[in-house]
Amino acid sequence: MAVLSRRIRSEDWKPVGVKALEVNALQVVRSADNRSIIAGPGAGKTELLAQRAAYLLQTGAAPAPRRILAISFKRDAATNLAARVRQRCHRNHAARFDSMTFDAFAKGLIDRFGQALPERWRPRPDYEIMIPGERDYREFLSRQIGVPPAPVGTYADIQAIPVKTFERRHLVGTPLPLDGWSQPTPAQWAAERYWQMFLHEGRKSFLSFPMIGRLAELLLRVNPMARDALRLTYSHLFMDEFQDTTQIQYDLVRTIFLGTNTVITAVGDNKQQIMRWAMAMDDPFTAFDGDFGATRTPLYNNYRSSPELVRIQHILAQALDAQAVAPVSKTVGTIAGASCAIWDFSTPETEAARLADVVVAEMKAHALGPRDFVLLVRQKASEYATVLDPAFVAAGIPLRNEAGMVGSIMLQDLLVEAVSELIVAVLRLAMTTRAGRHWTACQEALIALWGIAPDDEVAQARLANELDAYVTQLNTTYPNSPKSKAVSRSVVDDILEFIGREKVIAAHPAYGQGGWLDKVLDSAAEHLLASSHNDIEWSSALDTYEGVHAIPLMTIHKSKGLEYHSVIFVGLDDGAWWSFANDQIEATAGFFVAFTRAKQRVVFTYCAQRGTRTKIATLYQLLTNAGVKNIKVA
Template sequence: MAVLSRRVRPDDWKPVGVDALEANALKVVRSANNRSVIAGPGAGKTELLAQRAAYLLQTGTAPAPRRILAISFKRDAATNLAARVRQRCHRNHAGRFDSMTFDAFAKSLIDRFGQALPERWRPRPDYEIIFPNDRDYRDFLYQTVGTPPASVGTYADLQAIAVKTFERRLLVGSPLPLGGWSNPTPGQWAADRLWQTSLHEGKKSVLSFPMIGRLAELLLRVNPMARDALRLTYSHLFMDEFQDTTQIQYDLVRTIFLGTDTVITAVGDNKQQIMRWAMAMDDPFTAFDSDFGGKRTPLYNNYRSSPELVRIQHVLAQALDARAVAPVSKTAGTIAGDSCAIWDFSTPEVEADRLAAFVAAEMKTHKLGPRDFVLLVRQKAADYAAVLEPAFATAGIPLRNEAGTVGAVMLQELLAEEASELVVAILRLATTKRAGRYWTDCQEALAALRGVSPDEEAAQARLAGELDAYAIKLTAAHSSPPKSKAVARSIMDDILAFIGRERLIAVHPAYGQGGWLDKVLDAAALHLLASSAGGIDWPSALDAYEGVHAIPLMTIHKSKGLEYHSVIFVGLDDGAWWSFSNDQIEATAGFFVAFTRAKQRVLFTYCARRGTRTKIATLYSLLEKAGVQTFSIT
C-alpha cells in the first residue's frame, strides 16, 4: 500500500486503502469540529478513526510537532488502531499518533507527574497496582476501618453502606477534593480512610486503575503547567468505544481538554453498552454533546454482516433504542439455509457432538478455518469447555478456552500483552524460513523501544544487524521448542535481555509495577511449554501458542470488537443468564453484542438440563419476532 510522506492538499486527499467511505464517515474524517459518532456493529469504527488520522496527518491539519491521541477501552483495540494508522501513513506521520487505553494514559500521567501531587494524595513512586473486589471492600468496611469518630457517625452507619456501590459512588464517584472531605458523611470518611491507607500506610502505595484515574484528574486540575503541556501536545483526540466511558475517564478528559482548541472525535454505539457493571456512564454521548458541543453523526452501513443477519440485528437494536435506524448491509450472504436458528438439544453431550460435527462440515463446505468460528458463553467457560473440548477433539478440531488462565494471566489477555507479542514475533523471525513479515514487526518494535526514528538510517541498519545476529544465536541455542518449564522461562529471559528490560518498562510502564512483567513472562513460558507438547517443531508450537488452528471459546464480554464467520452461542437459558432481571438493558445489550460478532450465521443452543428459559423469555420473544426458528435435535 502506498503511503505518502509529503503533505496533501485537503481537497486532494482520498481515503487510503479502501475504495470509499460512506458519506457521513467522510464528513467525520474531514471535520474540524467535535463529533459524537454513533456507529453500529460492523460500521467500521476503527477504519473511520484510522482514515481520520491519515487525513489529519497527511494534510497537515494536525500540524507537526503536535500529535494525535487515541484512547480506547481495550488494549487490543488500541493496538489494532495504531497498526492500521501505520499501514495507511508514512512512518514520519504515524510516529505522531499515540494510541493507548484510558488506564495506560492515566497511569502514564501519574508515573511522569505524580510526585507533583499534594502530599495527601501523593503515591510513592514504586506503587503497586491492585484489582480489589466486593469482598475486599466488605472486609474493609465491616472489619478493617473501625468505628468513625462520633462527630461523623456510628459503626451501624458503615454497615448500612452497600458494598457494591462503595467504590463507584464514594471511593471514586466524584473528583477528589484537594484538601479532603470537610464534614464528611460516614461513607466519605470510610472512602478517605481507604485512600490514606492505600497511599501512605503500607510498605508500598497500592492503587486500582479507577483510583489512578482520579489521581490523574486531580493532578492536572492543580498543575496547570502539566495540563497545558498536554493541550499543546495534542491537536486532536479520538475516543473509541465511547459508550463504555466511565465518569472517571470522562472527568479526566474534561479537565484536560474542555474549552481548548483540541478537536475531539468520540465514536461508539449506545446499543453495545455492556460495561455499566464496570462503572460505565449511563449516557456519555449526551454529556459529551452538552459539554463539548459535539455534533451527533450516525453511520448507517454495516460492512460485517449479511443482509439477513442485519435484518435480525435491527429487531434487537430497536429493543435497546426505539429510534435505531435500520443499517444497510454491504456484505453478501454466502451460506445456504438459516442465517440464524435456535437448536434445542436433549443433553449437553449430544449438543457437543452435533456442534463439533456441524463446524467440521462447515469448514469443509466453505473452506473455513477453526478461527472463523467462535463458541460464546455468558459465564463459567470452563464448565462448558469440559464437555465441548472432547467432542471437538474427536472431530479433529482443537478447542481452546480463551477465558481460562495461564499462571496469573487470562489466556486472551496474555496473547494481547506487548511482551508476549514481541517474544512470539522474535521466535517467529528466528525459526521461520521466509520471515519477512516478522522481520518488519520486530524491526519496528525494537526501533520504538530504543527510540530510533525511521529516518535514522545508520541506526536502523545497526538495529537490523543486531536483530539478524540475535535470530541466528537464538536458533542455535534452541533448535527445538522447550521440553521443560525451566527451558521455556530461560527463552523468555534471553529474549527479554536482548530487548532490554528497562527499555520495555520505559515504553510500557505497567510492566514496572507489582511484578506484572514477570507474571506475564511466567505465563508465556507456561503457555509455550503447553503449546510445545508432543515434540512438534517451532512453527507448529507457535501456531499452537497463538491458537491458529483452534476454535476459540470465550465469554460475551471478551468477544467485543471481534468478528467471525459463524457465532455459536452455547447456553441460552436462565442458568447462564441468572441475573437477567437485575439489569435487562445491559443483559440485552450483551445479547446484541454476541449476535453482532457474526458475518454469516448465528446459532443459539438450549439444553433443558442446564435450566429453564422463563427469566429470559424476552430474548426468545425478540428472536421469534425476527422470525428465528427453533429446531429440536436429539
C-alpha cells in the same frame, strides 16, 4: 499500503487502502469540529479513526510536532488501531499517533508526575496495582475501618453503607477534593479512610486503576503546567468504544481538554454498552455533546454481516433504542439455509457432538479455518469446555478455552500483551521459514522501543544487522521447542534481554510496577511450554501458542470488537443468564454484542438439563419476532 510522507493538499486527499467511505464517515474524517459518532456493529469504527488519522497527519491538519492521542477501553482495540494507522500512513506520520487505553494513559501521568500531587494524595513511587472486589470492600467496611469520630456518625452508620456501590458512588464517584472532605458524611469518611490506608499506611502504596484515574484528574487540576503540556502536545483526541466510558475517565478528559482547541472525535454504539457493571456512564454521548458542543453523526453501513443478519440485528437493536435507524448491509450472504436458528438439544453431550460435526462440515463446505468460528458463553467457560472439548478433539479440531487462566493471566489477555506479541514475533522470525512479515514487525517494534528516528537510515541499518545476528544466535541456542519450564523461561528472558527490559518498561508503563512484567513473562513461558508438547517443531508450537488451528471459546465480554464467519452461542438458558432480571438493558446489550460478531451465521443452543428459559423469555421473544426458528435436534 502506506503512503509517502509528503504533505497532501486537503482537497486532493483520498481515503487510503479502501475504495470509499460512506458519506457521513468521510464527513467525519475531514471535520474540524468535535464529533460524537454513533457507529453500529460492522460500521468500520477502527477504519474510520485510521482514515481520520491519515487525513489529519497527511494534510497537516494535525501539524508537526503536535500529535494525535487515541484512547480506547481495551488493550487489543488500542493495538489494532495503532496497527491500522501504520498501514494507512507513512511511518513518519504514524510516529505522531499515540494509541493506548484509558488506564495506561492515566497510569503514565501518575508515573511521570505523581510526586507533584499534594501529600494527602501522593502515592509512593513504587506503588503496586490492586484489583479489589466486593469481598475486599466488605472486609474493609466491616473489620478494617474502625469507628468514626462522633461528629461523623456511628459504627452502625458505616455498616449501613452498601458494599456493592461503595466504590462507584463514594470511593471514586466524584473528583477528589484537594484538601479532603470537610464535614464528611459517614460514606465520605469511609472513602477518605480507604484512600489514606492504601496510600500511606502500608509498606507500599496500593492503587486500583479507578483510583489512578481519579489521582490523574486531581494531578492535572492542580498542576497547570502538566495540563498545558498535554494540551500543547495533542491537537486531536480520539475516544474509541465511547459508550463504555466511565465517569472517572470522562472527568479526566474534561479537565484536560475542555475549553481548548484540541478537536475530539468520540466513537461508539449506545446499543453495545456492556460495561455498566464496571462503572460505565449511563449516557456519555449526551454529556459529551453538551460539554464540548459536539455534532452527533450516525453511520449507517454494516460492512460485516449479511443482509439477513443485519435485518435481525435491527430488531434486536430496537429493543435497546426505539429510535435505532435500520443499517444497510454492504456484504452478501454466502450460506444456504437459515442464517440464524435456535437448536434445542436433549443433553450437553449430544449438543457437543453435533456442534463439532457442524463446524467440520462448514469448514469443508466454505473453505474456512478454525478461527472463522467462535463458541460464545455467558460465563463459566471452563465448565462448558469440559463437555465440548472431547467432542471437538474427536472431530479433529482442538477447542481452546481463551477464558482459561495461564498462571495469573487470562489466556486471551496474555495473547494481546505487548511483550507476549513481541516474543512471538521474534520467535517466528528466528525459528520459522518465510518470516518476512515478522521481520518487518520486529524491525518496526524495535525502532520504536530503541528510540530510532524514522529517517535515521544508518541507525536502522545497524538495527537490522543486530536483529539478524540475534535471531541466528537464538535459533542456534534453542534449535528445539522447550521441554521444561526452565528452558521455556530462558527463551523468554533471552529475548527480553536483547530487546531491553528497561526499554519495554519505558514504552509500556504498566510493566513498571507491581511485578506485572514478570507475571506476564512467567505466563508466556508457561503457555509456550504447554504449546510445545510432544516434541513438535517450533512453527507448530507457535501456531499452538497463538491458537491458529483451534476453535476459540470465550465469554461475550471478551468477544467485543471481534468478528467471525459463524457465531455459536452455547447455553441460552436461565442458568447462564441468572442475573438477567437485575439489569435487563445491559444483559440485552450483551446479547446484541454476541449476535453482531457474526458475518454469516448465528446459532443459539439450548439444553433443558442446564436450566429453563422462563426468566429470559424476553430474549426468546425478540428472536421469535425476528422470525428465528427453534429446531429440536435429535
